[in-house]
Amino acid sequence: MSCLIVFRTMTQAQRAASILSNQHLSVRIVRPPLEAGKGSCSAALRLPEQQLLSAKNLISKLSFQPLAYYQVLTDGRLQEVFP
Amino acid sequence: MIYLDNGATTLIKPKAVEQAVINAMQTCANPGRGGHRAAMKAAEVVYACRESVAELFDLDDPARVVFTQNATHALNIAIRNVLREGGHVVVSGYEHNSVMRPLVALKEKAVKFTIAYAPLFSAKAQIAALERSIQKDTVCIICNHVSNVFGCIQDIAAVNALCKKYNLKLILDLSQSAGILPISTKELSEAVYLCMPGHKGLYGPQGTGILICCKGDLHYSIMQGGTGSDSLNLHQPETLPEALESGTLNVPGIAGLHEGIRFILQKTPSAIGSWEHALKERFVQKARNIRGLHVFYGSKLQSGVISITCDQCTPEELGERLAAKGFCLRAGLHCAPVAHQSAGTLPQGTLRISLSAFNQKQEIDALCFAILKTIS
Numbered sequence: 001m002s003c004l005i006v007f008r009t010m011t012q013a014q015r016a017a018s019i020l021s022n023q024h025l026s027v028r029i030v031r032p033p034l035e036a037g038k039g040s041c042s043a044a045l046r047l048p049e050q051q052l053l054s055a056k057n058l059i060s061k062l063s064f065q066p067l068a069y070y071q072v073l074t075d076g077r078l079q080e081v082f083p
Numbered sequence: 084m085i086y087l088d089n090g091a092t093t094l095i096k097p098k099a100v101e102q103a104v105i106n107a108m109q110t111c112a113n114p115g116r117g118g119h120r121a122a123m124k125a126a127e128v129v130y131a132c133r134e135s136v137a138e139l140f141d142l143d144d145p146a147r148v149v150f151t152q153n154a155t156h157a158l159n160i161a162i163r164n165v166l167r168e169g170g171h172v173v174v175s176g177y178e179h180n181s182v183m184r185p186l187v188a189l190k191e192k193a194v195k196f197t198i199a200y201a202p203l204f205s206a207k208a209q210i211a212a213l214e215r216s217i218q219k220d221t222v223c224i225i226c227n228h229v230s231n232v233f234g235c236i237q238d239i240a241a242v243n244a245l246c247k248k249y250n251l252k253l254i255l256d257l258s259q260s261a262g263i264l265p266i267s268t269k270e271l272s273e274a275v276y277l278c279m280p281g282h283k284g285l286y287g288p289q290g291t292g293i294l295i296c297c298k299g300d301l302h303y304s305i306m307q308g309g310t311g312s313d314s315l316n317l318h319q320p321e322t323l324p325e326a327l328e329s330g331t332l333n334v335p336g337i338a339g340l341h342e343g344i345r346f347i348l349q350k351t352p353s354a355i356g357s358w359e360h361a362l363k364e365r366f367v368q369k370a371r372n373i374r375g376l377h378v379f380y381g382s383k384l385q386s387g388v389i390s391i392t393c394d395q396c397t398p399e400e401l402g403e404r405l406a407a408k409g410f411c412l413r414a415g416l417h418c419a420p421v422a423h424q425s426a427g428t429l430p431q432g433t434l435r436i437s438l439s440a441f442n443q444k445q446e447i448d449a450l451c452f453a454i455l456k457t458i459s
Contacts, residue, residue: 008312008313008320008322009115009310009311009312009313009320009322009325010114010126010130010311010312011115011130011133011145011146011322011323011324011325012146012322014126014127014130014145015144015145015146018130018134018145029123029126030118031118031122031123039315040312040313040314040315041115041311041312041313041314042312042313043115043126043312063144064322
């Protein structure tokens with residue numbers, strides 16, 4: 001199971017990815033579906049579900065915050081977590 | 084050909100710069116405009132360059148690095164942001180038209196300015212002149228780090244202290260110092276914007292520039308458009324760097340710029356600056372003995388930018404004769420009439436020799452010999 005952390009911009013996703021990677025979390029930048037970006041173009045980090053809490057803690061220290069956190073269900077649908 | 088016009092643009096670049104441009108043209112699409120491999124590759128290239136800029140200028144957040152077309156573009160954004168509500172500005176006596184023309188254009192928007200004229204190579208006199216020029220409604224000081232005409236180095240730490248004392252914003256033009264002198268955003272507490280070209284001392288391709296937004300969360304764009312983000316919103320996004328980066332970026336240029344900055348990080352600005360200083364001293368030592376030649380010399384207060392004039396002919400004529408012998412120099416006013424006003428070199432201007440990390444001692448010797456032969 002994996003998770004998506006959706007950011008408003010590609011640069012924010014890249015900044016977050018850089019910080020998470022430095023802490024040995026395995027993240028990949030992806031283009032999320034429109035609905036994940038609350039209907040607007042955005043960028044997201046995909047990471048294993050077990051790393052989500054660590055990632056959230058690290059991201060909470062940044063000057064910007066994600067649009068949303070999602071769990072990717074087995075059928076591919078997205079379920080928002082920490083709404 | 085001996086290229087000594089690096090103050091205009093560095094022509095000789097690290098080999099990796101050219102290769103990066105070609106690679107980007109072959110593999111990079113539009114960053115942030117798609118999720119496919121080529122778009123993601125472009126986004127990686129752009130962000131890597133933001134990170135290298137942040138490392139070079141000791142900046143914590145790479146998102147505060149905005150890519151522009153050139154230093155003039157960056158300066159226009161900076162000036163129009165700081166003076167959005169009007170007010171009075173003090174500028175040094177050595178500013179380029181990339182500062183002066185935007186200020187003159189803003190006069191109708193209640194922007195006033197004072198030029199703080201000061202003698203050449205006198206950092207203390209320049210600081211005193213800046214301080215004398217501050218008025219009750221002054222909001223900002225704009226200052227270049229190094230004059231593009233005479234290479235005189237301004238004491239930017241003292242300018243920063245002056246801004247702190249009077250609660251003024253600081254815009255720095257690093258066009259002739261980025262990559263050549265050590266610069267840390269952490270030591271420039273009052274700097275709101277740092278502006279620089281990518282194609283001079285940073286060894287990137289032409290068409291690249293950088294605006295570092297040191298402070299503030301709200302920055303107004305002088306141009307609005309697509310950013311690849313927040314597309315439902317018809318207003319320009321406020322987040323950096325997208326707020327100030329409308330339209331498709333110059334990805335091949337930025338890829339090359341990244342390699343140029345990697346070259347500098349490897350060599351260090353201090354080492355590059357020391358090399359250029361040594362070449363300048365070599366030129367001055369030899370050129371001083373040429374009868375009729377005048378060298379504007381500032382010792383340690385001068386970078387690798389040197390202006391000369393001679394009694395026998397105009398700077399333009401001397402430049403033409405040396406060009407015929409294969410030397411690439413620049414003659415005239417160098418788009419900086421204010422600097423010539425300060426130095427007393429109007430109306431003819433000067434002939435400028437500007438160095439880079441790739442110049443060699445033999446080239447300096449050859450230039451001195453050619454000048455001697457030309458004007459004797």
